[in-house]
Amino acid sequence: MAEVRVKKETNLAEPAEVETRIRELCQQFPQGITDQVIQNDMPHLEPQQRALAINKLLSLGQLDLLRNSSGLLYRLKDSQTASKMKGSDNQEKLVYQIIEDAGNKGIWSRDIRFKSNLPLTEINKILKNLESKKLIKAVKSVAASKKKVYMLYNVQPDRSVTGGAWYSDQDFESEFVEVLNQQCFKFLQSKAEAARGGQQSPMVQRNSSFATSHEVWKYISELGISKVDLSMDDIETILNTLIYDGKVEMTVIAAKEGTVGSVDGQMKLYRGVNAVLPPAGLVKTPCGLCPVFDDCHEGGEISPSTCIYMTEWLEF
């Protein structure tokens, strides 16, 4: 009976106390609380009183109202944002919230318009305002060079926005990729040659010509070609281009957990290989490389008899 009485006392307490209790609850569940939680915690609180308290907190900007699948959700606003947003109106708060939700992927101003239902001019004004306060920043996306996306000032942009290590200022650094491509190949080739030189059994020879992606990564980072830090994944993308060049082969082997360079108990091994065939006979002739091959007919304007490419080739 005593407990009940105690509870009743709290229930009858001032609205201020209800507010603190709700705030405490919110702190307990940082991901947010539903109406139900408050009701369970303070079963004898009048719905009206509860609504009053929540509304007050909301108007003070201490609480966030979110909607999820199960209904409304209350969450505590962190005090930092609260202080940052001081002096901004509701529209600004709304836009800020939309940008915050977009996370590190950023959001396009048109999408902000759709989500907020504000006119574009208004949004532009707000965005400029927020930018000058260093609350948000505009990042140019690599996918579309003219498209600016907005995200919070302190957020590191996602790889899909910046393009990862291969982009600087939204430009793809093809020379950088080519240099890395060549260096990786050189490394694998020298390894294969060293393996071939030894007087070992063929099995050992082949196995020692393989290099793990980790070894390649180490070699490249020690070379210091790159100003940016490259990850193993970056190196593997480079190695993949070598596979598509037909210069390198890859196999996957099972590795003991915890071995250097293994991912999910697997290790990717790469090795340089030779071409299977010399260049085909067709491309040793001028016709094989001729840009006007399809227009060439005997007796026509372009014909084998009068072909200048053929003449040059024969004089060579």
Add this chain to the structure above:
Amino acid sequence: MTAQEVRLCGLLLQEHFGEVVEKVGRNLLKSGTQNLRAIVHETGLSVDLVKKSLCVLVQHGACSFIQGRKGPGSPTEYKAHCDRVLRILRYPRYIYTAKTLYGDTGELIIEELLQRGHMTMSNTVKTVADRLTQSMDEGSSMDYGEVSATFSKLVETHFLQRCPPAAGAGTTGSSQTANSTSAAPASSTAPTPESFPDCYRVPQVTLIGRSKRSLASEEGEDQRNAKKAKMDPETHGDEGIYWQVNFERFHQHFRDQTIISAVANKLDQTSSEIVRTMLRMSEVTTSSTAPCTKPLSANEIFRSLPATYNIPRHILDQYLTLLVDDPMEFVGKAGESGGGMYIVNLNQALANLARATLESIVQERFGSRSARIFRLLLRKRHLEQKQVEDFAMIPAKEAKDMLYTLLSQNLVQLQEIPKTPDFAPSRTFYLYTVNQLPTARLLLQNCYKTVANLMERRLFEAKESKRLLEKSQRIEAILASLQASGAEPEQLTEVEEMITAPEKQQLDSLRLHVNKLDSAENQVDETIFLLESYISSSTKPTS
């Protein structure tokens, strides 16, 4: 049969048999099966000439005839074989192969048979022996027996085969009498040489003695003619048995050589020797169209390895494992018995080599970055443009350019997959892909066109300096006759100086040009061979 093939066939026929045969052959190739009357009408040649041309074509197997296709009593119809005509392009390679395998004698046997279509064994041996005697030193001559032995060896290794017995009138006639209802289909299928059990049986030939040297002088000619007349009625016991070159067997040999050299390039010399041994062991037991060789156990391979390689058993096992592991899949494992059973994946190897050829053609023609895209598509089948850019690590603008160029050259195909039935571009996936077989076909046609171009250019070059060539020939003839009559050296130099220095230079450069064009033709033919065998191996139903 494409326009390019017909053009090339026409040029080949013209070069080897002259313009009349070319006209008849081209007409047959263009309009398909025809009877004599139609050919005469369309070519505008005399009946006699057409008959003779058809004889030439039939002799070389480039043309066959069928009787009564449209019911009994209908006129005989003629049909040209495009693929057989295209073989002419490969003659130098056949002859060269015979030379490397069986020496000068083998070379001459193949050369004679290729030039004459088909011959009896006794005839071939005699001609070859005579030719060899001609080139030998004074006083020595070639033994018939030696030449016959080489001939038998060529037959044993299936490089030569008997011509099927006269397929035309005889067989169809008999089948018609036997069963008139099934006569038409029976006669329409051309009998293959392989279907005769005696195909590779060498007949008993009575040919003893040595060839006589024919003398260059007038009376020698007379003497030889007289001798010929005397020899002709002689019988050697092989009349009516004609021999021809077995192209399939040569192709099998070329294919094996290509595979061996590819293994040597990819792995090392020793592996290629192992593959060579495996292929040699299954040379006769495997038919030329089989997708892979008969399984060979590691023990058998070990025993058949030439002793000079000195490969211990455990090293051989390692090599075999490496060959099986190699992504090119030249060698496969068929079982575990007998120390492991191994096969050579012939069709797979051809497909891989054809792919390498396509890749190299793209690489040479469009640059290594385009080749990267091409290989990427071969590997990953279907990709969107964005994915191509990401995987190949090529800037979007350049990648787009390359993809579109490849697409416009038909080396890459575009597959549209609409999300909605209206094919609106914004709601459609555009997937790029490479189809190996059609691409190989396309490039094969390009090869045909290239060879035809090279030949035309060669003819053009020869025509341009026709006067000069004739002059140099005349002077050479004069020089030869002067030398024979024992003229003074001053006289000889005087004649030699009739060709001026610039003319000499022109002749030299012409010779250089013609040689270059010739060797280019042969190189392109290697590509043609690889693509042809890949296409035929992948379209033939594997049974």
